[in-house]
Amino acid sequence: MLHIINKAPLTNCALDSCLRVAQSGDILLIEDAVYAATSGNAFEGKIREALDRFKIYVLMPDLEARGLADRIIEGISPVDYGGFVDLTTTNKNCQSWL
Amino acid sequence: MKFGIVVNEGPYQHQASDTAYLFCKAAIEKGHEVWRVFFYHDGVNNASKLTEPPQDDRNIVNRWGKLNEEHGVDLVVCVAAALRRGIKEENLAKGFRISGLGQMVEAGVKTDRLIVFGD
Amino acid sequence: MSDIKKFMFVNRKAPHGTIYALESLEVVLITAAFDQDVSLVFLDDGVYQLKKGQQTKGIATKNFSPAYRALEGYDVEKLYVEKESMEARGLSEEDLLVDVTVLGRAEMGELMDQQDVVLSF
Secondary structure (H helix, E strand, O other): OEEEEOOOOOOOOHHHHHHHHOOOOEEEEOHHHHHHHEOOOOOHHHHHHHOOOOEEEEEHHHHHHOOOHHHEOOOOEEEOHHHHHHHHHHOOOEEEOO | OEEEEEEOOOOOOOOHHHHHHHHHHHHHHOOOEEEEEEEOHHHHHHHEOOOOOOOOOOOHHHHHHHHHHHHOOEEEEEHHHHHHOOOOHHHEOOOEEEEOOHHHHHHHHHOOEEEEEOO | OOOOOEEEEEEOOOOOOOOHHHHHHHHHHHHHHOOOEEEEEEOHHHHHHHEOOOOOHHHOOOOOOHHHHHHHHHOOOEEEEEHHHHHHOOOOHHHEOOOOEEEOHHHHHHHHHOOOEEEEO
């Protein structure tokens, strides 16, 4: 399953809940959730742990818009909108953690 | 693949509508079909023809309309959510149509993937 | 529509503060009417949607919580609450206005994996 997260990790529990409940699959960080993909943020430890269980992607146009494109945590893969589309097709289902 | 899209937030207020649109464009460019976009909750405001953004900003409403015109994407606005928020036939933008929630269910049944964009 | 798919509605938002819970319930009822396999999940603040004893008179809004009890009449019988979310909010099954199946987080995750369509509002 593709888990799509769009909330910043320090203001909303969406990503935390996803990491608690989801068993496997891919995680895509979009919109304000891209802050979770940046090194030095207080959620980084949890992201690093999660990288052992999930493949994590970040939507680059959203990260660029927020001025943090150069701070991606190692192990997180950047994608563009085309890559986003591909992730929805390679996973058999998807869930937006709104 | 055949995609269904659900948009739950209004234009300009939240990024959901922009992300949904850019996703649709990328999917079409990759040769997929975007069968239907269903607008629910405040998402119905994406269909107001009274929208007038400043000259230097994107026109979200017309952008959706173009997807309908150029790629035949079915743009459906939920009637119950629309009436609550003052969207009616008389102020409905070109390319959109108003219909029932069953159209969202149908999008879930008939497409390969239903992707939700919201808050 | 002859094809039957597994639809899951994931409710993660509290009622009243926003309209999401109410409008989500409207979709659930329609989906059931289309003879689809419907599951409802209550996670995080979504658990508050099921709290007994909601009285909305004082905030002058519609109290839609009794509608959860009507779900059974529409053959929507698969209601799941995540144990961790419920406990984190100081609630137990006795606080809820309908019968639910309580699942641990891992079981909940597995159930999500099995769905065809997952909707969240």
